[in-house]
Amino acid sequence: MKRFRQNRDLAAVDGVHFGMGGILTGLCFILLLIVVVIPVVSIIYNAFFYQGHFDPTLFTEQLTDPGNLAAMWNTVKIAFWVTLLGTIVGTFYAWLLGRSDIPAKGLMRALFNIPYMFPPFLGAMAWDLLLNGRSGYLNKFLMSVFHLSSAPVNINSLGGIVFVELSYYFPFVFMQVVSALERMDPTLEECARIAGANQLTVIRKITLPLVVPAISAGALLILITSLAHFGVPSILGFSQGIYTLPTKIYAVISRTGGSFEGIRSGAALSIMLVIVVAVALMIQKKVLSSGSYDIIKGKSMRPTLIKLRGAKLPLLFLCVATLFLIVIVPLVMIFLVSLVKAYGLPLTPENFTLKNYSRIFAASGTIDSIRNSLFVSITAGILCMFMGTLIAYVVQKIRPRGKGVLEILSVLPYSLPGTVLAIGVILAWSGNILGISLYNTIWIILVAYLARYLSFSMKSSSAALLQVHPSLEEAARTCGASHMQSLTDITLPLIRPAMVSGFFLIFLPAMREVTTSILLYGPYTRTLGVQIYSLRDAGMIPQAAALGSVAIVIIIICNTIVTQATKDRKGV
Amino acid sequence: MDQIILKNVTKRFTTKTLGDIVAVDNFNLSVHEGECFSFLGPSGCGKSTTLRMIAGFEDLSEGEIDLCGRPVSVKAENLYVPPEDRGLGMVFQSFAVWPHMNVFENVAFPLRIQKLNRTDIEQRVKEAMAHTNLTGLEKAYPSDLSGGQQQRIALARAIVTRPKVMLLDEPLSNLDPKLRESMRFEIKELQRKFNFTIIFVTHDQSEAMAISDRMMVCDMGKIMQIDTPENLYNRPNSRFVHSFLGESTFLNVIVKDGGVYAEGDLTHPLGIGIPKDADEAMIVATRPNSVELAGADGSGYLTHIEKRIFLTDRTEYLVPVGNQTVKIQTPHRVSFSEGDACSVRFISPMWYPREDDAAEKERQRRLLI
Numbered sequence: 001m002k003r004f005r006q007n008r009d010l011a012a013v014d015g016v017h018f019g020m021g022g023i024l025t026g027l028c029f030i031l032l033l034i035v036v037v038i039p040v041v042s043i044i045y046n047a048f049f050y051q052g053h054f055d056p057t058l059f060t061e062q063l064t065d066p067g068n069l070a071a072m073w074n075t076v077k078i079a080f081w082v083t084l085l086g087t088i089v090g091t092f093y094a095w096l097l098g099r100s101d102i103p104a105k106g107l108m109r110a111l112f113n114i115p116y117m118f119p120p121f122l123g124a125m126a127w128d129l130l131l132n133g134r135s136g137y138l139n140k141f142l143m144s145v146f147h148l149s150s151a152p153v154n155i156n157s158l159g160g161i162v163f164v165e166l167s168y169y170f171p172f173v174f175m176q177v178v179s180a181l182e183r184m185d186p187t188l189e190e191c192a193r194i195a196g197a198n199q200l201t202v203i204r205k206i207t208l209p210l211v212v213p214a215i216s217a218g219a220l221l222i223l224i225t226s227l228a229h230f231g232v233p234s235i236l237g238f239s240q241g242i243y244t245l246p247t248k249i250y251a252v253i254s255r256t257g258g259s260f261e262g263i264r265s266g267a268a269l270s271i272m273l274v275i276v277v278a279v280a281l282m283i284q285k286k287v288l289s290s291g292s293y294d295i296i297k298g299k300s301m302r303p304t305l306i307k308l309r310g311a312k313l314p315l316l317f318l319c320v321a322t323l324f325l326i327v328i329v330p331l332v333m334i335f336l337v338s339l340v341k342a343y344g345l346p347l348t349p350e351n352f353t354l355k356n357y358s359r360i361f362a363a364s365g366t367i368d369s370i371r372n373s374l375f376v377s378i379t380a381g382i383l384c385m386f387m388g389t390l391i392a393y394v395v396q397k398i399r400p401r402g403k404g405v406l407e408i409l410s411v412l413p414y415s416l417p418g419t420v421l422a423i424g425v426i427l428a429w430s431g432n433i434l435g436i437s438l439y440n441t442i443w444i445i446l447v448a449y450l451a452r453y454l455s456f457s458m459k460s461s462s463a464a465l466l467q468v469h470p471s472l473e474e475a476a477r478t479c480g481a482s483h484m485q486s487l488t489d490i491t492l493p494l495i496r497p498a499m500v501s502g503f504f505l506i507f508l509p510a511m512r513e514v515t516t517s518i519l520l521y522g523p524y525t526r527t528l529g530v531q532i533y534s535l536r537d538a539g540m541i542p543q544a545a546a547l548g549s550v551a552i553v554i555i556i557i558c559n560t561i562v563t564q565a566t567k568d569r570k571g572v
Numbered sequence: 573m574d575q576i577i578l579k580n581v582t583k584r585f586t587t588k589t590l591g592d593i594v595a596v597d598n599f600n601l602s603v604h605e606g607e608c609f610s611f612l613g614p615s616g617c618g619k620s621t622t623l624r625m626i627a628g629f630e631d632l633s634e635g636e637i638d639l640c641g642r643p644v645s646v647k648a649e650n651l652y653v654p655p656e657d658r659g660l661g662m663v664f665q666s667f668a669v670w671p672h673m674n675v676f677e678n679v680a681f682p683l684r685i686q687k688l689n690r691t692d693i694e695q696r697v698k699e700a701m702a703h704t705n706l707t708g709l710e711k712a713y714p715s716d717l718s719g720g721q722q723q724r725i726a727l728a729r730a731i732v733t734r735p736k737v738m739l740l741d742e743p744l745s746n747l748d749p750k751l752r753e754s755m756r757f758e759i760k761e762l763q764r765k766f767n768f769t770i771i772f773v774t775h776d777q778s779e780a781m782a783i784s785d786r787m788m789v790c791d792m793g794k795i796m797q798i799d800t801p802e803n804l805y806n807r808p809n810s811r812f813v814h815s816f817l818g819e820s821t822f823l824n825v826i827v828k829d830g831g832v833y834a835e836g837d838l839t840h841p842l843g844i845g846i847p848k849d850a851d852e853a854m855i856v857a858t859r860p861n862s863v864e865l866a867g868a869d870g871s872g873y874l875t876h877i878e879k880r881i882f883l884t885d886r887t888e889y890l891v892p893v894g895n896q897t898v899k900i901q902t903p904h905r906v907s908f909s910e911g912d913a914c915s916v917r918f919i920s921p922m923w924y925p926r927e928d929d930a931a932e933k934e935r936q937r938r939l940l941i
Contacts, residue, residue, distance in 0.1 A: 187668035190629055193655035194662040194739075195682035195729065205681075209672045 020483050021398040028394050029402075031387055032409040035451045039424030040412070046427050047267040062268040071243040072272060074158065078233065078244060079226040079280065081162045082169055087219045089166065090173025091211075093319070098181035099207070101305040102316055111323050112174055117559055118330075119512035119529060120168040121231025122548045125536060126330035127164050128235055129337050129545075131155035135344060137333075156240045164232050167326035169225060173218030180214035181207075199306055216284075223284055227277050228417030230515035231529075235536070245273040246419040250518060253423075263426055270420040277415060331552065338545035356546040360535075366547060368524065369531035370554070372442060376517075376527065377510035380449035381503040387450070388457030389499055393491070396465040397473075414455040418515035421452055425520065440522030448516045453509070457502030464498030465491070504562045512555060528554075573641075574602040575737060575769045576609075576626065581635035583621055595621045597793040599635070603786075605736075608763060608770040610780040610787035612816070618793040619773050623741055626771065627662055628655035640736055656685075661730030661768065665742040667722040669714040669729075675701070676710040679728045686733070700732040703762060720751045727759070731766055738763075740772045744779060756783055777817050781805070789813050792934055811924040812931075814857045821863075821898050823856045824926070832856070834873075836895025842873050847923050857922040860901040865889060865908070870915030877908045891916055 047059050062068055093112060097105050115123075130138040133154035142152050154160065188210065192202045230246040237247060249266045256262025308315060337343070339352040360366045391410050395403045413421060425448040430439040438444040468491055476486035492499075514529030521530045528551055536544035583596040596618040603609040611619035624630045625645065626637055631652060637645040639660075644653040669678050679700055683693045701707050704724040714722050723743060730738060740759070744752045760783060763770055774780050780787050781801045788798045789812075797804060797813050808814040811822065823842075824835040827850050831841035844856070866872065878897065879890040882904075889900045889908060898916065908914055 185666050185668065187664040187666050188670060190627070190655070191662065191664060191668040191726075191729075192670075192681065193629075194627060194658075194660055196656045196685040196733070197681075198654070198656055201685065206670060210670070212672075 021394075021400065024390065024394050025398060025400040025402075025406075028391050028406055032391070032406065035387075035447065035454065036409050036413055039421065039428045039451060040416070042427035043267045043270055043420065043424045046264050047271050050264075058264060059268045059271065062265060063272060067243070068245075068248060068269060068272065071245050071248040072276060074233075074237075074242060075227060075244040075246075075273070075276060076280070077158060078161055078165065079223055082165045082226040083219055083223045085162070085166050086170040086222045087173050087215060090170040090218060091177050091215055093170075093322070094174045094177035094181060095203070095207070096315060096319065098178050099306055100308050100315075102308060102312060102319065104316075108319055108323065109178070111327055113171055114327050115168045116171040116175070117508070117555055118168070118552065119231065119514065119555075120165065120229070121235055121514055121529070121533065122334060122552070123168055123326075123330045124161075124164050124232040124235040125532075125544065125548065126333040126337075127155045127160065129333055129541070130329070131160070133157075133240075137347060156236050156242070158242065161233050161236050161242070164236065165226055165229060168232075169222045172221040172225070173215060176214040176218035176221075177211050180211045184210060220281070220284055223280055224277065224415055227280060228273070228419065228515070230419060230518065231533075245269060245276065246417055246515065249273070249419050249423065253519060263423060266423045267427060270417075270423050273417055273420055277417065281415065334545050334548045334552070337542055338549045340542050343539075343541040356542045357550075360543050360547050360550075365526060365531060369526045369528050370550075372445075372525055373511055373528040376442060376445050376449055377507045377513075379446055380453060380510055381507040383446075383450055384453050384457045384506050385499050385503045388454055388459075388502055389461040389492075389495070391454075392458050392462035392465050393487075396462055397470075397491075410458050411455045413451045416452075418448075418452060418513075419519065422448055422516045422519035425451070440525065442525045445517050445520045445525060445527065448520055449506075449510055449513070452516060453506040456505040457499070460498045460502035460505060461495055464495040468494050508555070508558060508562070511558065512551065573605045575605045575607075575640055576603040576771065577636075577638040578602070578622070578626075579636045579638075581622070581625065581637060582633045583618070583625060583630065584633045594793050596625070599795055601788060601795070601798060603769060603771065605769055606763075606767055607785045608760070608772060608783055610772045610774060610784040611790065612774060612777060612780040612787050613790040613796075614775055614816070616792070617790045619775075619788075619790055620741060623739055623771060623773050627660060627739055628653060628658050659733075659735055660737050660739055661733065661735035662739040663723070663726045663730050663741065663743040665745055667714075667719070667726045667746070669722050669725045671714050674711055674713050675706060675717075675725055678714070678725050679706075679732055682729065682733045696732055697728075700728040703731065703765065704728040704758070719747055720755065723747060723755065724758075727762065731762060731768075734766060734768075736768055738768045738770050740770060742774055743772075745774070745776065752779070759783065781817070789816060791816075792931070808857075808922065811855060811857065811927055814922060814924070819860050819899070821858050821860065822924075823858070823893060823896055823898065825854050825856045827852055827854060834894030834896060837893070840873060842893070842918060843871070844918050844921060850923060851925065853926050855924045855926055856918065857924060858898070858918050860888065860899045862919045862921070863898060863900045864917040864919060865891075865900050865902055865906060866915045866917070868913035868915060870917065872915040872917030874913070874915050877910050877912045877914055880908065880910050 048054060048056055050058065096102055097109055097112070102108075128136070130136050131151075131153050132139065133151050133156050136151065136153075136155065139151040139153065142148065143150075146152075155164070184207075189202050189206055192206045193199075197205065228246060229244075230250065233242065233244045234247040234250065237243060238251075243251065249269045252269065253262045253266045256265075336347050338356055339354070340347060341351050341353050341355070345351040388410075391406060394400065395407055400406075416424075425444055426439065429444055429447060430437050438447065472494070473486045473490055476490045477483070481489060512529055513527065514533055517527040517530050518533060521527065526534065528547075532544050532547045532551065535541075535547060578599050578601050581596060581599040582594065585593045585595050587593060599618075599622060611622060613619050621630060625632055626639070628644065632645050632647045634647050636643060636647065639658060642653075643651060644658055645651065670681070673681070676697060679697045680693050683696060688696075697710075698707075701710070704727050706721070706724050706728055709717065709721065714725065717725070723746075726743070743759075744755055747755060756779065759770070770783075772780065772783055784801055786798065786800055787804065789796045789804065791812050797809050799807075804813060805817050808817065814820050815822070825842065826833045826835060826838065827846055828838065830846070832844050832846060833839075833841055842856075864870075864872065868874065873893060875891045875893060877889050878892055881888040881890075886901045887904055887906070889902065890897050891900060891914065892898075893916065900916065
């Protein structure tokens with residue numbers, strides 16, 4: 001019996017038989033076909049084909065429309081500045097906290113990661129409340145104090161959008177660079193000192209070049225995220241007629257009330273957006289060569305911290321001021337506004353009330369939205385966790401022919417803007433294929449989330465699987481375990497921590513998601529983000545702020561649970 | 573002339589888990605010009621910290637360091653010359669070759685910092701690379717090279733400025749044994765050509781023995797002994813130094829009525845001379861090659877062969893002495909079988925007082941830092 005099984009396995013390895021490897025590989029292709037390929041093909045098809053024949057007029061129409069071109073130009077400008085400034089700011093603070101003797105490092109690092117947790121559109125809301133060109137609280141205050149005739153700062157501008165996005169996206173670079181600095185062998189820098197280079201030369205010639213791959217990876221994240229970002233430009237830009245491609249797509253579709261024509265125009269615009277992203281990625285690759293160096297070597301030793309001496313206090317003040325500006329100010333603002341009786345009233349205690357909170361909780365929409373968000377986020381997290389692990393296992397361990405295709409397909413949605421993905425999902429699943437219509441149901445949001453977040457869990461599991469040496473599974477096989485048993489008894493338990501962290505990597509961003517769901521929600525399927533957005537859109541700003549505060553509390557609770565749960569877990 | 577002088581150098585750390593630790597406790601030593609001087613000791617003994625203080629990466633809690641007649645670290649005056657101005661060469665255990673520069677750029681880096689002109693740089697890099705057998709690899713990147721080649725880059729980079737003092741921080745421990753031996757030879761050869769002073773940090777006693785003119789053995793932040801390799805091996809002043817260099821056998825002995833007895837057998841004396849200040853309970857230290865093994869008719873302590881181990885270049889015997897066991901190494905021609913009766917004679921053994929367990933506990937604690 002044993003002998004027979006062994007032979008069949010060998011045959012499966014050679015690709016002659018349809019063994020377990022073959023089944024898993026097939027499953028991966030089917031899943032990716034449903035989740036990724038069909039929506040993407042739907043967009044391309046609908047943008048270029050009309051009623052079954054090739055018709056590029058819609059696409060060329062959209063491409064030459066001056067409004068759309070302006071939106072495209074805005075998208076590029078915003079992404080360029082956010083990426084450039086975010087990289088500089090992130091690298092600077094990473095170096096300051098990773099290599100200098102600035103005090104309270106641990107606390108500041110934790111605080112610098114906070115913007116990463118919060119939905120940027122809440123930040124945009126807060127800054128809009130403060131610095132709105134007409135009615136911002138801070139603007140009104142400054143105008144009355146200095147007797148100005150017009151608002152000194154207008155956040156509803158390209159600069160304002162760049163500023164708010166910057167404050168939420170520079171942690172991408174910050175986190176990458178801090179961890180690279182931590183893992184870097186300090187003797188690489190010490191050696192340069194011995195060779196006669198002073199501190200500044202060492203930073204310039206050794207430290208910076210060595211963390212370029214980390215900087216580059218972080219910058220890429222900022223670039224993709226900013227190009228595809230919907231929340232901030234929609235909240236700050238709509239009132240001034242400033243559009244980016246993602247907000248333009250939303251505007252086009254909501255103006256036509258979700259008609260097929262509108263969605264088709266959206267599909268054409270989506271292709272424009274995808275082209276912009278692709279070109280940006282290519283340029284980024286040219287500008288920053290992303291070679292990776294082996295800088296983790298030798299015995300771990302405390303790196304020599306650079307003494308800031310006289311510059312210590314000013315730099316500390318700069319850190320605190322930055323943190324105040326990007327973390328404290330928006331939070332406090334949202335919370336204070338959630339307490340005022342009516343928007344526009346001064347923020348003084350006599351105008352405060354808890355009515356906004358009782359009002360939002362009395363409305364069924366709010367409870368529904370929280371429940372919807374929890375449902376889609378948890379379901380998407382769990383499903384993606386298993387699907388991502390499955391694909392990672394097939395790619396890393398089974399290595400079938402076509403594994404490159406699998407890899408590309410599963411990370412493709414990662415660089416597809418959420419807006420584009422939403423349109424693809426609408427086109428694919430509103431009755432065109434096999435008559436399946438998920439439009440206006442919660443399932444369409446789930447399908448979109450699956451595509452959007454699959455790569456997160458795949459990357460997490462993939463990294464863990466690389467650590468599991470093949471000999472571990474082979475040892476199980478020699479002990480008499482079947483392929484399936486060695487997988488369930490050896491490999492899966494070993495990568496379980498990575499799977500769990502993959503789940504949270506999906507659950508947390510899905511809870512605050514707005515870009516995709518704003519295009520997919522139906523009357524009863526609003527998500528938390530959509531609900532806040534629509535409350536604000538309807539002018540109920542204090543209620544929106546109240547629900548925003550609730551969202552922040554939910555996010556903090558979830559995050560605390562995550563960090564507590566993953567703290568003492570041993571990695572592979 | 574003394575080129576490196578340490579006066580009362582002390583370094584204290586405060587660690588979160590273990591509290592205050594005196595990593596280096598009142599070190600006094602001087603290294604002569606052109607000498608190869610080793611710091612030898614187990615991990616946590618303070619050898620690397622001392623080296624890093626000489627290099628200028630750590631400040632001093634107390635004391636003074638002079639390099640080439642110039643004070644470079646003086647705690648009392650808060651004087652601290654930064655590493656780049658100390659004119660040293662240094663090679664690290666991790667090689668620390670810069671992965672973003674090719675071999676030429678790595679070696680040329682110190683000269684570019686000195687702003688030499690291009691022809692001089694090329695000339696001197698070429699020379700340094702020739703001395704380290706790297707010729708032809710100028711354009712290669714470190715990641716394409718083997719560990720031995722990477723270490724040669726580190727060496728070339730260290731000698732290219734012709735420093736007077738070379739600090740080597742366990743430079744050979746990441747190499748395989750065969751390569752280690754030839755690199756050791758290459759380092760000595762470079763020293764002969766360029767005539768620099770070497771401070772060599774290692775925990776490998778045979779490496780230190782082979783390369784050093786003099787060495788310092790330290791343990792738990794204290795200097796145990798400074799001497800030539802030969803004297804350290806033949807006349808270790810403490811049980812620790814004895815056990816750290818070469819193989820040792822320690823016998824617990826009792827001194828009674830003018831005779832020396834192994835613990836567990838107070839009837840047959842061992843037949844060795846007693847030093848003047850011996851207590852009643854002492855330790856006698858020998859080495860496997862300084863115990864003479866003879867037949868049962870010999871003049872030494874009578875016992876039998878418990879175990880015989882045939883090795884490539886010698887035969888080892890384990891023989892019981894009292895309630896303890898002594899290891900003896902002999903050439904192959906001295907041949908006994910297990911169970912044979914025999915006699916053993918200890919040739920010029922060393923005497924040490926019994927050591928309590930406290931020292932060993934402290935050693936374990938330091939390893940946790």
